[in-house]
Amino acid sequence: MTSLFVIIVLGLLAIAIWQLTKMFDLTQVGDVDNSQIANDGDNNTQGYLMFGFLAFIYIFSIFGLFKWGPLVLHTPASKHGAEVDNLMNVTWILIFTVQAITQVLLHFFAFKYRGKKDQKALFFSDSTKLEVIWSGIPAVVLAILILFGLYAWTNIMFVDKNEDTIVIEVYAQQFKWTARYSGADNVLGKANVRLIEGVNTLGVDLSDPNAQDDIVVSELHIPKGKKIHFKFRSQDVLHSAYFPYFRAQMNCVPGMVTEFAFEPVYTSAEYRALPYMVEKVANINSIRAKKSIELVANGETALDPYTFDFLLLCNKICGASHYNMQMKVIVDTPEDYKKWLNDKPTLVQEVKTANAPKPLEGGTGVDSTKAKDSSAIAKMAMK
């Protein structure tokens, strides 16, 4: 609201200044040049302003690089991550070099050929040589870049059928993630949205032999040094499973299964101990500590200190709570991973427990028949 108010005030102020200058112009009499056609003086001013703008672009770019550069994603936590970062860095270097050269040329020529009295521009209809140069160079550079990208993409996306992987399903719905482990057979049981019932929130076909050892969890644990083959499904709308630190992202599309595989190279604990991450977390916590002082002064509770965790985020705007659609991803050592998974009940067991006849609720001392009686008494009392 305040920002809207500031924008309105600034807008009105700009109109006021514009009107004042007009009034000032109208009050001028005598030898002042009131012509709307630019003279040599105007052209010189505009020419030098071009250099001013060029300086602004460069100073702002360099300032931005130093100020916000360190905030970009750092060390990749997956094996293929380095390849993605490499491709990104090459693209950035190319863009920066090309823009540095072309911006200087653009502004320099705008200055050099600024309007001068009695000077006429040269007209020529076309130049084949020039056109070949300015179409050929970008075409070659882009082709190389695209080929490099395609090569990296196939390299990352290719999962060998015989490769030893762990198959995990990631299920998206508004607005949460659920994971299903394929169990000892490493094959996920069939699933269908029509079979969703009670605790079977993913619609797993419980009659499928492959589904018997499937495990459904709400926190993703994966072991370091092992390729994880993710299969994605969505219950409702388009979502996108985004693992920023693993440099992986895949759309989750209703009605189809999409796939992606990556191998984590750091455990969560190892990644937390990386010097850059220690520094980043310390910085976040110093900001939180400052904010907490303010909160406590207002009688609110202080913020908890932050600890780093890998996250799975949704990267498609899928509805009102999209911003909060996330799941913790914990990379364990292979031993810890096994221990964690062994503790988990299979979905079949969970369904059995949920469907088992419940003993009468003793805690409240009221069973359902008594509750009915008391409501009947209450109704009678109303009459």
Ligand SMILES: [Cu+2]
């Ligand atoms: Cu989503």
